[in-house]
Amino acid sequence: MLYPPDAFVRRIKDSAKQFIPDAIFLSLLHRKHIGRFPKLFHPTTFNEKILQRSLRPDPRYGALTDKLAVRAYVKAKVGEKYLVPLIASPTVFTRAVFDTLPNSFVMKANHGSSFVEVVRDKSQQTFESLQNLADRWTSTDFYRIARERHYRDIQPRIFFEHLLLDERGQIPADYKVHCFGGRPGRPMMFIVVISDRFGKDTRGDVYDAQWNHLDVGIGPYARSPTPAPPPENLQAILETAAILSEDFNYVRVDLYAPNNDVYFGELTFTPGAGVVPMRPDRVDFEWGRLLT
Template structure:
C-alpha cells in the first residue's frame, strides 16, 4: 500500500491512532493544541504562568530554525565536532550512518565491544548491545529498522522539530548506567538542575532536583527525587558543567541540556526541547 493509499484508508475511518491523526492532520498546530488540552488540561497556553506552560507553548509556537539541527542527534554531534571549544565533550569513537534501513553489513563494520545504538530522529529510540561471537544482532537490527520507519514528530502531539530530520543511526561506546545531568534552561539561563540514573528501559532513579546552584528549589518537575540539594562533590561537577550549558542553551526560549560526568570529564548527551512531549507535572515544595 502506498502512503497515499494508506491516507485514503485513514480518511475512510481506518487506522485512526494518535500517530496517524497527527500525521494526516491538515492543521498540525491545531492538532497539537487539542492534544495538549486533552492530555494536559491544566496547561495554560494562552497566558503561560510557569515553566511547564512555557515548555508546551514553545512546543507549538517556537519555530526556532536551530531546533531541528540540535534535535537531530547526528547533526548535533557534527556541530559540536566542528566547534573547537566544545569538541572534547563528545563521546568517542562514534559510528554514523544516514539510512532508512540498518543492515547486517553496517553492524559488521563495528569492532567487537559493548555499544549504545541510537536513532537520530527521535527520543528513547536506543538500545545497548554487545558485539561478540555468538551474540545474534537480529532483534537489535529489527528494532532499529522499526524506529527508522517512523516519524517521531507524530508520536506525542506533534513535535515539529523532528518532522524533517533525515533518519540515521549513531553508535557510541556503552558506558553503562550513567547519571544524567539535566539542565532546564530558559532564555539561556539555568532554572533547575536534575540528576537521573537510567537503570533500564523506562526504569529511572530520580536522584536530585535543585535550583541552578544546587540548592533547594521552589518546586520540582515530575517524580519526587531522593534529595533537593547537591553534595559538595556534585557541586564541583555542577560548576564545571555550567559554562558548557551556557554555550549550548544560548538564547533558546527553552531547552533542556543533558550532560554526563565521566571520569571527571564532561560529556554531551543531547538537547531536548519538549521533554516527555510536554507531559510534565509541576509540584510545589
C-alpha cells in the first residue's frame, strides 16, 4: 500500500517513538505541552508528580482504572445505585449482541480514555460501523499513547451502558472531582465541570468545594462567560467523591449528576498523563504542593 508523503512521514515518526524509553518520551511530551522539562526525580508541580505516577504506578491503579473492573470497587464503597446500569459486556461483539441492544445506549472500551460512542437511535447505526469502531479501540495499546504504565494491566473489552440524559434530554455535565487527601477530614476538592462535551460549545470550568468559580483553566477547554449555578445535589457529589477517594492521597473521581441523582464515571490516577496545561501556570505548582 502506498501512503501520501505526509502520512508516510507520520508513520515513520510514530514507529520511531515506540523505541524511546518511557522517561525520555514523557519528558519530551511534557516539554511540548507544558513548556519546560519536568523534574522526574524530585517533582514539585502537579503534572510532574502525575508523570512520576505514570512511571511508577501503585499496583492498585490497573484494576481501578479498568472501567469494568472498577464497578466492583464502587459497589462495595458506595453501593450499586451509583453505577450506570450495565447493558452488556460481551467477550466478543457480534451481530447477535448488537440485535439485543436497546434503541439508545453508550458503547465504551474499558482500557483507555475517550473510547465513547453515544447512540441515541440504533436505527441510524449499523452493526458494521460499531464493530469497526470496537475493533479499532480494542486494538489500541493505550499505554503506548502516553506511557501510563498501569494501562498495560488492562485487558481490552467493549461494554454497553444505559444512556444517561438530563431533564432537557441532553448528555449531563461531567463533574471531574480532583480529590487531594493525606489530611484529616474531607479531602481538598476542586471540581472541573465539562459541559456540552459532545456538542459544539464544550466548556471547562473549575470550582472549589464551595462552588466559587475559579479563574483557572485546565486543558483545551474555554471557561464559560458566566458560572453555572451549583447543582442541587452538590453535597451528594462531594460526599460520593470523598468516599471513593478515601483510600488514596490523590485521585480524580468523575461523576454525573442528572436529575438530582449521582452516577459514577471513572477513577483517574494520572489525569491528562501529566502533560495538561494549567492556566495560570502557578496552579500547576499550587496543586503540586497539595499532592503529597
